[in-house]
Amino acid sequence: MGVMRIGHVNLRVLDMDAALGHYMNVMGMKETHRDAAGNVYLKCWDEWDKYSLMLTASDRAGMNHIAYKVEKDADLDVFKKRIEDYGTAVEIVPAGTLFACGRALKFNLPSGHEFYLYAEKEFVGKDVGVTNPAPWPTDKKGIAAHWLDHALLMCELNPEKGINKVQESTDFMMKVFDFHLAEQVVVGPNQDIKAATWLFRTSTPHDLAFVGGPVMGLHHIAFFLDEWNDVLKAADIMAMNNVKVDVTPQRHGITRGYTIYFFDPSGNRNETFAGLGYLAQPDMPTVTWTEDQLWRGIFYHTGEEAGAFTSVYT
């Protein structure tokens, strides 16, 4: 019973060919389907479900929806009731509404982001198979990210007006879906305003994060790499392909991950995130970062704001 992991993200792109060049040749994803409307579905080599990224051509960048996978179909009935009891509108959409997925719950987070939960998605398998598999596929391209790891959503935060969608969305994920709070940033004169949170259901420090900003949006989607040397090589590949890098290889204080931030050709921020961070468990105490150390938390070495980290997102 419960939410297992991030399932997929539907991104809007300004130029589909440029987007595919990025996600296939640089990130190393493979196209698994293209529908009549022109949406393209992609997966990473180490994923087994049909897709983790759906690209939709649009006149603006950003995210249309995000979806997480639950363990069993019956979980959807339990969660539907819990969402309703929390006072949030929810509908069940039939199988196939999300391509190659079973029935799904559709609702909006308190932040406004469109969110789906589903239990079933067409199985494709890892590129290396399951019988005496090689550790990685020999036909891998570019960075060859393992899987879509997490997303960071920007939520409206305006303490002067009493608006804190980071707090509301965090409460929602924890109370309704049993997400656990790994880390948080607290700000304000009394250090009691949640300005950012990192939440998990897997055994890594975050499967979903919320950060406060002037308006809601997508901060980034992150792809998993094994370790630090992969991060260095990923940055090399980005430079070879003229990818706009936002923040060069770094360690996060928060989650302890090894990171690069960069942009897809439509301006949607991507991250390559490497390392476990640490073993996250439901009984783990929450780590808190204070306002004076929040940039140490985000970029551990410099302890300073870098790139366009909080000012630019789609």
Place this chain on the structure above:
Amino acid sequence: MKDEPMSRAENIRFEVKILDTGEKFSCSASDHLLRAMLALGRKGIPSGCHGGGCGVCKVKVTRGTFTSLVMSRAHVSEEEERDGIVLACRVMPTSDLEVEVVGKLKKAITRPKAFGLV
């Protein structure tokens, strides 16, 4: 084909002046304004995603001609585009240019943060 060879077209450079700061830089016909500005170590236009998606490098071209790539309608409306308002990361000059940084976003990214992140 009588087109100019690409290598020669790429070598044509134009001067871009940022009216807000008086800063000037040169930009090749094949490069976008934002990358040329940053590559030369100049400052003046806010730099973000370089993909036409985030809208932070919004400028108004007040003089000169250019070609442009697709940019997000969330940040530049058709009406604005007709008035010469564009994203610097999507604009390649075809003459010398004068540009003004469009105020709202410039303020948004330079405003001191009251609560750490906002």
